[in-house]
Amino acid sequence: MDVELRGITKRFGPVVANAGVNLEIKGGEVLGLLGENGAGKSTLMNVLCGLYHQDEGEILIDGKPVKFDGPGASIAAGIGMVHQHFMLVPVFTVAENVVLGVEPTGRFDRLDLETARAQVREINDKYGLEVNPDALIEDLPVGIQQRVEILKVLFRSADVLILDEPTAVLTPQEVDDFFEIVKSLRDAGKAIVFITHKLHEILEISDRISVLRAGRITGEGDPRQLTEEQLAEMMVGRPVSFTVDKTPATPGQPMLDIKDLVVMRDNDEIAVNHLSLTVNSGEVVGIAGVQGNGQTALVEAITGLTHTSSGAIVFDGDDITRMSVRERHRRGMAHIPEDRHKSGMIANFTIAENMVLNSYYDDEYARGAAIDWPHVSETAAAFCVDFDIRTPSVFLQAGNLSGGNQQKMVVARELERETKLVIAAQPTRGLDVGSIEYIHKRLIGSRDEGDGVLIVSSELDEIMALSDRIVVMYKGRIVAQFDNTGGKADRNAIGLAMAGATEGAAA
Amino acid sequence: MTTSIGKRELDDAGRALLNRSTRGRQDFEDLVVVPVFAVIVALILGALIMFATGVDLPTIGKSFVALAKGSVGSLSAVSETLTAAIPLVLAGLGLGLGFRAGLFNIGAEGQLLLGGTAAVVFSFTFDGLPFALLMPLSLLAGAVVGGLYASIAGILKATTGAHEVISTIMLNLISFQLLNYLLRQPFIQKEGRSDPISKSVPDAGQLPRLLDWIDPNLRVHAGLFLMLGAVALVWWLLFRSKIGFAFRASGENPDAARYAGIKSGLVIVAAMGTAGALAGLAGAAQVLGVLDRASPGFSAGIGFDAIALALLGRSHPVGILFAGLLFGGLEAGGRQMQVDAGVSIDLIAIIQALIIVFIAAPLLVRAIFPWGFRKSDNASGGSQ
Numbered sequence: 001m002d003v004e005l006r007g008i009t010k011r012f013g014p015v016v017a018n019a020g021v022n023l024e025i026k027g028g029e030v031l032g033l034l035g036e037n038g039a040g041k042s043t044l045m046n047v048l049c050g051l052y053h054q055d056e057g058e059i060l061i062d063g064k065p066v067k068f069d070g071p072g073a074s075i076a077a078g079i080g081m082v083h084q085h086f087m088l089v090p091v092f093t094v095a096e097n098v099v100l101g102v103e104p105t106g107r108f109d110r111l112d113l114e115t116a117r118a119q120v121r122e123i124n125d126k127y128g129l130e131v132n133p134d135a136l137i138e139d140l141p142v143g144i145q146q147r148v149e150i151l152k153v154l155f156r157s158a159d160v161l162i163l164d165e166p167t168a169v170l171t172p173q174e175v176d177d178f179f180e181i182v183k184s185l186r187d188a189g190k191a192i193v194f195i196t197h198k199l200h201e202i203l204e205i206s207d208r209i210s211v212l213r214a215g216r217i218t219g220e221g222d223p224r225q226l227t228e229e230q231l232a233e234m235m236v237g238r239p240v241s242f243t244v245d246k247t248p249a250t251p252g253q254p255m256l257d258i259k260d261l262v263v264m265r266d267n268d269e270i271a272v273n274h275l276s277l278t279v280n281s282g283e284v285v286g287i288a289g290v291q292g293n294g295q296t297a298l299v300e301a302i303t304g305l306t307h308t309s310s311g312a313i314v315f316d317g318d319d320i321t322r323m324s325v326r327e328r329h330r331r332g333m334a335h336i337p338e339d340r341h342k343s344g345m346i347a348n349f350t351i352a353e354n355m356v357l358n359s360y361y362d363d364e365y366a367r368g369a370a371i372d373w374p375h376v377s378e379t380a381a382a383f384c385v386d387f388d389i390r391t392p393s394v395f396l397q398a399g400n401l402s403g404g405n406q407q408k409m410v411v412a413r414e415l416e417r418e419t420k421l422v423i424a425a426q427p428t429r430g431l432d433v434g435s436i437e438y439i440h441k442r443l444i445g446s447r448d449e450g451d452g453v454l455i456v457s458s459e460l461d462e463i464m465a466l467s468d469r470i471v472v473m474y475k476g477r478i479v480a481q482f483d484n485t486g487g488k489a490d491r492n493a494i495g496l497a498m499a500g501a502t503e504g505a506a507a
Numbered sequence: 508m509t510t511s512i513g514k515r516e517l518d519d520a521g522r523a524l525l526n527r528s529t530r531g532r533q534d535f536e537d538l539v540v541v542p543v544f545a546v547i548v549a550l551i552l553g554a555l556i557m558f559a560t561g562v563d564l565p566t567i568g569k570s571f572v573a574l575a576k577g578s579v580g581s582l583s584a585v586s587e588t589l590t591a592a593i594p595l596v597l598a599g600l601g602l603g604l605g606f607r608a609g610l611f612n613i614g615a616e617g618q619l620l621l622g623g624t625a626a627v628v629f630s631f632t633f634d635g636l637p638f639a640l641l642m643p644l645s646l647l648a649g650a651v652v653g654g655l656y657a658s659i660a661g662i663l664k665a666t667t668g669a670h671e672v673i674s675t676i677m678l679n680l681i682s683f684q685l686l687n688y689l690l691r692q693p694f695i696q697k698e699g700r701s702d703p704i705s706k707s708v709p710d711a712g713q714l715p716r717l718l719d720w721i722d723p724n725l726r727v728h729a730g731l732f733l734m735l736g737a738v739a740l741v742w743w744l745l746f747r748s749k750i751g752f753a754f755r756a757s758g759e760n761p762d763a764a765r766y767a768g769i770k771s772g773l774v775i776v777a778a779m780g781t782a783g784a785l786a787g788l789a790g791a792a793q794v795l796g797v798l799d800r801a802s803p804g805f806s807a808g809i810g811f812d813a814i815a816l817a818l819l820g821r822s823h824p825v826g827i828l829f830a831g832l833l834f835g836g837l838e839a840g841g842r843q844m845q846v847d848a849g850v851s852i853d854l855i856a857i858i859q860a861l862i863i864v865f866i867a868a869p870l871l872v873r874a875i876f877p878w879g880f881r882k883s884d885n886a887s888g889g890s891q
Contacts, residue, residue: 303766304768305765305766324768324770325765325766325767325768326768329768335766337766342760342762342763343760343762343763343765343766344763344766345760345763346756346759346760346763347759347760348759349755349756349759353752357756357763357767358766358767358768360749360752361749366749369748369749369750370743370747370748370749371747371748371749371752373747377525378517378521378525380524381517381521381522381524381525382517382521384521384524385517385518385520385521385524391524392524392526393524393525393526394524394525
């Protein structure tokens, strides 16, 4: 089945999300759709899925114009989307999840799970998905859950599969397995749209690439003839440097010393399991690992947001295990939280207010019981200039900024003061290339000024680019350590450690 | 170890960022246009309800004239409007402050009752004190007791997680019965009375009437200045002070507040305490300025009306002031309506309720009056 999007324009008020986009999706082919966050990829795909209706342009299936008045119509036409965030019922089995909403029924509307299982098994075998139809979703690893999402789409006999950032949650090895599945789907004649912002992945899997920037197609081409540099330039609109310029680290005394730390989750599972780790001043330590292996709990323990069960955290020579968040902050610990929307900023507060979110009480900004707002505003303006935060005014609500500028605001707040240790969790998640470049530069800048820097990221590329030393976290423990001076750490070995292959062997 | 902050020299780019953007059209619509339309629609619907219940058109017209006359039509009407507004605004400020901190305090009624009772008891207990001491201290007693009573709910939430909606409702019920009990105690109950009613506030404890030199029936009292002072104080507290910043941060995004090292327990107790103090002050102003004594249910639902008021005023002190004046006007005008046109004062409650419904549903107002608003861009921007 071939789908053609012709001159699609979609506006949200004054904002043009898609401007005259032409896209051809062909059966038996993987189309890579590349673009930064906010480039209009999701809008375009939502138009294709019938969630939005385009203002101009038309959709043609096998040459015939179609009109979708809702998601149901596009599913009926054979278009299926695998969302970035899974939509599965954890306590249901794979088969139950797959048939949910289109259950095969027997007489008197009886649910015919036997047929469902058989059908799931059939699709399974056909595309080599290797999913047990009777397994409970909550018992399955993320990579398999994703295959269940694909099963769901295939079960609804989709011929066009839209995969929205499918590799974001996978380990490098899982990505390889996933690509095998994508290839088998393609070889079976399915049309695949693979949405991503990761350049090496799109070059590896796509048969054809379209690049979207600011709502327009800015480049198309054959992955065999394109380089990452060319793609990045199409995506960002200017040449981009991929390597973070940095000199070899000159580690000093230990800035953060974690000894035999144990942190429990609320449900009494162990999140951080007797972990020891040292970050020296003047070095960047990166924690690699698949999300959900205790990194969040570790960061919360270091920054004082969660209680520790045992072990000690020593910061610049002082035991801070029982200290308050504020005291740690005051002593020069900067914390870039992993989710800026959830905890890093307040969307309804102005930029100026957000800039002093955790230092408003400080003598610097407070006069008695009051806050010296003129001084806060001036400081915030200086930070905005310094960090190139694009805003008309510091009195604008932070929620109105783009994601990149919001994150720069958070990073500015944390780094624009006397710091000794920087804890950066997912510092560039979901950001455009330009902002990523800038934030990386500032983090390395902190290192060069003698700070200890600890980076937690699920993007291995980011860890590789920034870290002087890499540790891999798996199930709450550090399972491997790598020296990354000059970026020479073995990517493959890190990937294996992330998947738990070296458990017990190292560190 | 990044640069120290200190005073920074701003270049032109930096100074440009200090320009306050003019209030957006969106803000104007939300803060002014929606409430105005809400009031108009509520009044129209009120007329329709009267019509539906068999009131003839001339009487409906007469009742609206009476509503206007009774609220702003004469000096005495304005005096009544202001008198009704004083406790409403004070209690509304407390609730608005709580809302800003993310606390849905339903307990203003109880805090107001106990605060008012404390003010009465204090005033006749220390009867000998001069006016300059007795009146302010009686007010203070009301604020302190109201604050302490509200703190119970705050402490319960901070320590055990008990939801403040439930606990303040329960505290309301307790306060009703506690008041009945207290009013029968010999040191509180008025001599020679068998019904639960307190002794009177001595002259030196009363909030002086402001206009009795024109006409002794003009009831507006010095609580007016208390009200205006409280509006300014709450504005300063919320938008200028450190603790207010912590309140607002906790209310807007508790996770971010925790991340910023703001202690949620402290904020909860402090915000509840302040809200209760304002409600207690409302009760004190009512007994010291208008009622002269405490009796069962003397709060007359002010603590509940104040919830609506705080919502109508968008939890902003100035908004609450205007909402309070509106509600005060409706109350004063409603009495006139009953007298002149024989329309039940319950209609006023219906109109108040309708205003709240429309305020709470701005999209409904926008749908009814599309020409009052710029074309909205609801799915504004972004592809996420």
